[in-house]
Amino acid sequence: MERWRPWTFGGLVEGLNAVGTLCIFAVMLLINFDIFGRFAFSSPVPGVKELVELSIVGIVFLQLPHTLRVGRITRSDAAFSRLLEKFPRFAHGLSALYNLTGALFASIIVYGSVPRFSRAWTDNHYVGNQGIFVAPVWPVRLIVVVGCVCLAIQFALFLWRDVRAARRA
Numbered sequence: 267m268e269r270w271r272p273w274t275f276g277g278l279v280e281g282l283n284a285v286g287t288l289c290i291f292a293v294m295l296l297i298n299f300d301i302f303g304r305f306a307f308s309s310p311v312p313g314v315k316e317l318v319e320l321s322i323v324g325i326v327f328l329q330l331p332h333t334l335r336v337g338r339i340t341r342s343d344a345a346f347s348r349l350l351e352k353f354p355r356f357a358h359g360l361s362a363l364y365n366l367t368g369a370l371f372a373s374i375i376v377y378g379s380v381p382r383f384s385r386a387w388t389d390n391h392y393v394g395n396q397g398i399f400v401a402p403v404w405p406v407r408l409i410v411v412v413g414c415v416c417l418a419i420q421f422a423l424f425l426w427r428d429v430r431a432a433r434r435a
Contacts, residue, residue: 275416275419275420275423276335278416279331279332279335279416279420280332282328282329282331282332282412282413282416283328283329283331283332283333285328286324286325286328286329286332287329289321289324289325289328290325292321293317293318293321293322293325296311296314296317296318297314297318299311300314312398312399313394313398313399313400313401316393316394316399316401317401319393320393320401320403320405320406323406323409323410324405324406324409324410326413327409327410327412327413327414328409328413330413330414330417331413331416331417331419331420334368334417334420334421334424335420341364346360346361354431354432354435355432355435358428358429358431358432358435359428359432361424361428362425362428362429362432365421365422365424365425365428366421366425368417368418368421369418369421369422369425372414372415372417372418372421373414373418375410375414376411376414376415376418379407379410379411379414380411382407383404383407383408383410383411386402386403386404386407387404387407390402391403391404
């Protein structure tokens with residue numbers, strides 16, 4: 267197990283994952299306060315729906331790089347394990363192709379998300395109803411960009427690992 271160092275890329279990814287976990291806890295509390303307010307005072311907490319919608323997107327992109335890093339992304343390894351035993355060079359090449367594709371897709375999401383973040387920041391986009399509850403959209407758009415940049419870097423690191431392993435095999 268790699269020792270956690272907060273100044274490394276792994277530390278950054280683990281930090282994002284921890285923030286995502288704290289967000290899950292905060293959303294859970296918010297939902298419970300809303301339910302309690304509805305039951306006890308017949309008064310819901312304003313903006314819960316909007317905050318939960320934004321939070322789910324943010325949590326996914328905060329935790330996605332760590333999920334990839336620790337090998338928890340859904341993928342079928344049954345055939346890959348057999349290929350790795352019998353044809354290690356081919357298997358590492360196939361894994362490199364998988365990681366290259368992942369890095370490219372994450373980069374495409376970054377490319378498409380930066381203008382959306384920029385517009386949300388400069389035009390002051392928000393969700394909710396004026397006078398009741400409003401929340402800015404730009405923090406979640408920034409989380410999508412940062413999360414996908416980290417995801418692309420993690421895929422690239424795995425790509426580099428697989429290329430080296432294919433050369434050694």
